[in-house]
Amino acid sequence: MPTPSTLDDFQRDFAAALLGEATSAAAQALAAQPGFAVYRNTVLRGCIDALAANYPTVATLVGSEWFEAAAGRFARAHLPRDGSLAAYGEGFAEFLAALEPATGLAYLDGVARLDRAWTEVHLAADAPVLAASSLAALLPMELLDTVLVPHSAARWVNSPELPIFTVWRRHREHARLDDPLEWRGEAALLTRPGAAVVWRALDARATSFLDECAQGRPFGVAAERAFAAGSDAEAGIARWLPALVAAGAFTRLEP
């Protein structure tokens, strides 16, 4: 008569068997039953399906066979930590960047960053969107010392060398995929000013400006750091600020 195991022992050994790790003789006997594969498959399938749902553009670009192999490797190395899989897959872009077989598609991890940004924007907390009139009501000197706080549902992605946004949006917008690509860097802003996630191209300097804002730097400092490089700094911020505000990139002003 074997000693009855505790609930903790049973679950530790069962989990180890699921993940293909060394485990007890009792768990090995369980894992040898044909039905054990159902659990093993369901766990992995749950992770892979969640990744496919959260990285649809990546999945389309590489095809299901390649995607499932990569997603399976990611899932084994990074099991979910949250019972909700709605946001599962943080770090998948970095995983793809490091994945040897991915090297044939240089823009894959950049596209994954945009898929991730979409998911984060989609699930982010509701918050008011800063109105252009609030900004217009400030005196120029007041504006310089004011922090523009980025919205909880705003993400920006900058790719200095690759046209990731064009690749990504062609898939998302069901546009023609075979038009020639211009091989240059691109940046994008994803926001949720209404019920749906929207996106637009950005100037790389505008993403730097948003980075500065997210660090809590006041407008004057953020604008100078992001746009100072060129002689057209003032024209640059004057052009981009209304676009950022209109897209819902900010939630409020902090003096």
Next chain:
Amino acid sequence: MHALTAGVGLKADHFEEALACPAPGLWFEVHAENYLVAGGPRLAWLEAIRAAHPLSLHGVSLSLAGVEPPDAPTLAGLAALVRRVEPALVSEHLAWSRRGPHYLPDLLPFPRSGEALVTVCAHVTRVQDAIGRPIALENPSHYLAIEGHAWGEIDFLAEIARRTGCGLLLDISNVHVSARNTGFSAEDYVDAFPAEPVVEIHLAGHRADPILGERLLIDSHDAPVAAPVWALFERFVARAGARPTLIERDAELPPFAQLLAERDRAHKRLAPVVAAL
């Protein structure tokens, strides 16, 4: 009051049709985890459905049979969701899915020991205290012969219901699949299941294992409800009366009208019983 008869598992693809559907007694069930999000269109969508139809929140990840209790942030999120949509039903499974920091997305089995009974009861009570109402506990599908059971599944579920005041969710498809896989009589199980605590019934499609065939049935939720499952449903309703009954479908999603036709079959069986009450 809107008397629930038969409902349908709600999927995003069917949102518009589900929202507008006028079928009497209709209700919808969603996986609670898909709505444990900070904000955004998902919650707005659920609230719109809730404004038009009764709703059931079905949890899949609380890991009530896990060694560790459901964590406080998840319970707080569930409690907020319950306050937000005021569901007609809230349910979870007799299973575990968490181990240390990890969530293993499945409903895993365990030996029904005295220790397990105490553990599950404590976790059910914790959930019920957090959300301020009873939940219903579902019998899972089984694929393994496990040694060390001190309790039969029916007695175990009935005892949890007695100790915690929770209801039971009888998944008749899981009974059919488990009976085939582990060798017991599905009819005997359905006949012995205590009727009084049952607050909901699940019906779903299953599939034979691609390699082992009919010897191993998989609770895949990707097909119409099979004839033997309808027969077991009839058997339970004839004895126990009507209960809110869900057609579960999670994959190979057919058009909404097709799901609704399956749902109407259950509705036609339940509606006269509900009307006679």
